[in-house]
Amino acid sequence: MEAKTEHTETLPQIKNLKRLLSELKEVQWRIEEVAHTPGNEPARNLFDNRMQPAMDGIYTMVTSMIDLEKLEDGEGGSRQMLAAMADFRGSFTRSQATLGNLVTSDTSEDEVAFLNQAGIAKQRLKDLTDDSDLLIPEQKLLLNRLKTEFPLFVTLSDEIIKARKSPEWNIANAILHNEAVPISRQISDILSEMASQQSRLMVAGVARMDKLSRVATASSFFFVIFMAVSAWIVS
Amino acid sequence: MGSPIICAQGDSAVTLGHVFQQVDLVRSELDLIRLELEKSEPNPPPPVNVEGAEPREVFFQALTLFRKANQMAFEHTREGGESPTIPNREINPGDVQEVVTKALQRIRRIKESLSISEQAELPGLDSSVTPSQVFEAIVSANRELNQLLDRPFAPEDVYEQITVAIGYATRLLDTKEARSTPPEPPQFERRKQPAHVYLELVKCFDEIHQIGEVCNAPMLNLQLQNESEFASAEPGDVYDMASLLVSELIYLHQLREHPGPPRKVYDLGRKTPSHVYQRVGILRKQMTSLRRRVDETPSLLSDEMAASTSSSNNTTKNRSFWSENLGARLLRSHLTAAAIGLTLLGFVLVFTLYVRSQTVDLVRINALLANASHCGFAGAGEIFVIPARLDCTSRSEFCDEQAPGLDGAN
Numbered sequence: 001m002e003a004k005t006e007h008t009e010t011l012p013q014i015k016n017l018k019r020l021l022s023e024l025k026e027v028q029w030r031i032e033e034v035a036h037t038p039g040n041e042p043a044r045n046l047f048d049n050r051m052q053p054a055m056d057g058i059y060t061m062v063t064s065m066i067d068l069e070k071l072e073d074g075e076g077g078s079r080q081m082l083a084a085m086a087d088f089r090g091s092f093t094r095s096q097a098t099l100g101n102l103v104t105s106d107t108s109e110d111e112v113a114f115l116n117q118a119g120i121a122k123q124r125l126k127d128l129t130d131d132s133d134l135l136i137p138e139q140k141l142l143l144n145r146l147k148t149e150f151p152l153f154v155t156l157s158d159e160i161i162k163a164r165k166s167p168e169w170n171i172a173n174a175i176l177h178n179e180a181v182p183i184s185r186q187i188s189d190i191l192s193e194m195a196s197q198q199s200r201l202m203v204a205g206v207a208r209m210d211k212l213s214r215v216a217t218a219s220s221f222f223f224v225i226f227m228a229v230s231a232w233i234v235s
Numbered sequence: 236m237g238s239p240i241i242c243a244q245g246d247s248a249v250t251l252g253h254v255f256q257q258v259d260l261v262r263s264e265l266d267l268i269r270l271e272l273e274k275s276e277p278n279p280p281p282p283v284n285v286e287g288a289e290p291r292e293v294f295f296q297a298l299t300l301f302r303k304a305n306q307m308a309f310e311h312t313r314e315g316g317e318s319p320t321i322p323n324r325e326i327n328p329g330d331v332q333e334v335v336t337k338a339l340q341r342i343r344r345i346k347e348s349l350s351i352s353e354q355a356e357l358p359g360l361d362s363s364v365t366p367s368q369v370f371e372a373i374v375s376a377n378r379e380l381n382q383l384l385d386r387p388f389a390p391e392d393v394y395e396q397i398t399v400a401i402g403y404a405t406r407l408l409d410t411k412e413a414r415s416t417p418p419e420p421p422q423f424e425r426r427k428q429p430a431h432v433y434l435e436l437v438k439c440f441d442e443i444h445q446i447g448e449v450c451n452a453p454m455l456n457l458q459l460q461n462e463s464e465f466a467s468a469e470p471g472d473v474y475d476m477a478s479l480l481v482s483e484l485i486y487l488h489q490l491r492e493h494p495g496p497p498r499k500v501y502d503l504g505r506k507t508p509s510h511v512y513q514r515v516g517i518l519r520k521q522m523t524s525l526r527r528r529v530d531e532t533p534s535l536l537s538d539e540m541a542a543s544t545s546s547s548n549n550t551t552k553n554r555s556f557w558s559e560n561l562g563a564r565l566l567r568s569h570l571t572a573a574a575i576g577l578t579l580l581g582f583v584l585v586f587t588l589y590v591r592s593q594t595v596d597l598v599r600i601n602a603l604l605a606n607a608s609h610c611g612f613a614g615a616g617e618i619f620v621i622p623a624r625l626d627c628t629s630r631s632e633f634c635d636e637q638a639p640g641l642d643g644a645n
Contacts, residue, residue, distance in 0.1 A: 021413075038502050039502030045502050226580070
C-alpha cells in the first residue's frame, strides 16, 4: 500500500520529466539548426543581404552624378551642386559605416551618430532635389533613381536598428536563454525534488528495516523458545 | 486601370467563378508586363493532373502568387506590401479572392512603375469552373510571375518552405507525453536537380494524401503524367509544390485538438538543390512515421493520441516493480520469509504431533507384543523398537503391567 502511494507520487514527475526532456531535445535541435546561418542575426542579415546592395546602388548613382558634374564643372558646372553631391556621398558613406558598427556592437553612440549622418544625407538629397534645375538630364535621371532608392535605405535602417535592439537579435542565444535554460531549470528542480523524495524514502526505509530486524530478532527468539517447548511437549 | 473585384474578407457571395475571373485578369496583366520587359513566354509547368482541389489548397497557391507579386513589386518600386493572413477557420472562395486581389494590386503597382498604360480586359464570368481549374490557373500564373522576377525563386526559398513543412510535421508527430524532434537527415547526395526534389515532394504528397484518406480528411488528388517531362521543373515549380504540401500539413495540424505552434523559420542561407533534396528526406521520414501511426490509430489526429497513452501505461506497469523503494521491497521480503517460516513451523508442529501419536500406538503394540512374548510368543517383541520413554524400567516390570486395551486379550 505504501509502495503504491510512493509510486503514484513519482509517476507524474517522471512523465513531466520525459516531456521536458523531449522539449529540451527539440529546442536543442532548433538552436543547432539556426546557430550558424545568416538568419541567426536578423539585423546583420538585413544589413548584408538587403542594405548593402541598396547602399552600393546609391553610392554608384551619386558617384556617377559627381563624375558628370566634374565634367560639367569644366564647362561652367556648379560648385555648389558638386559640394552638395559630395556632401551627400560623404555623409551617406559614413552612415553606412556607422550602421555596420551598430549592427556589431549596438551602442547608443553609434545610433545617435547614424541618425545624425542619415539626417544630413537626407537634407543634402533634398537640397539636390530643390536645385535639380541645375542638373543635366542624365543627372536628373540618376537623381530620380536615387530618390526611389533612398526611402528603402531609411526603411531598412529602421528595421535593422529595431532588429538589433530586439532581445532576439541573436536567435540561437535567445532560444537558449528563453527556452532551453528555463526547461533545463525545470528539469533540475524536478530531479532535485525526486532526489530529496528518494532520500526521505531511503531514511524511512532504513528506519523500517531497523524495526523489522528487531521484530525478526524477537520472532527468532520466540521461535527458539517455541521449538524448545514443542520439543519438551513431544518428548 | 481596370477595376478588380474587391470583396470583404471571406465574402461568402464570392464563387470560384469570380476567383477564376480574377486569376485570368492577373495573367493578362502579367502578359502586358512580360511584353514590356521583353521576356519570352515561360515553359509549360510540369505535367501534373490535379483533381478534387479544395479552396484551402487554392488559397495557398494564391498566397504564393502574392509572395511572388510582392517580391517583384519590391524589385521595381522598393515598396513592400503586407502579407495576407491565413484565416483560422475553413477557407472559402472569398478568402482566395482576397489574396488574388492583393496580388493584382501589387502587379498593377509594377505596371504603374513601368509606365504601362494598356489595360487588361476583365474576362467573362464562368460559373461552371472547378477548384482544380482555379488551382491550375494560379499555378500557371505563378510560373509566369517567377520568370519575370529579377531574382527568381531559388533553392533557398524552397528549402525554407520545406523547413516550414517540417515544423508542422514535427508538431503532428508530437504526443501528449513527449514533443517530437525532426529525424536525422539522410546522407547528402551531390548533383541533384530541382526535378529530383519535385518528384520527392510528389512522393511526400502521396503519403499525405493517404494520411488524409485514413483520417477522412479530403485532399487534392495529384497525378504525374510523365516523369521524364519533369526535367524542366524549376525552383519556382518546386516552391509551388512545397507550398501545396505546407497547405495540407496546416490543414492536418488544424485537425488536432490542441496543436502546438510550429517553430519559426529563419533565413537558413544559400542552398543548392542537393541541400533541398536532403531536407525533403527529413520530411519523407516524418510523413512515413505519421502515416504508420495514423494507420495504427485512424483517429490519431483528433483523439489526442490515445494509442500512445495506453502503450505508455503498459510501460509504466512493467516499470512499477523497479520504481518501488528499497524499504517496501525489504518489508515485502521479510513478510514473505515470516509467512514461509510460520508455515514450516506449522508443518513441523503437525508432524511432531503425528509422530507422537504414532509413537504412542507403537508403544501400545510393543507392549502387546511383549506381553504376548511373555506368554509364549518368544522373540516376537525383538522385531519392534521399544521407545526410550516407557513407564516401566524393565521387561519384567513391563510384562507385569497391564497395557491399556489388552484386558480383553488376557
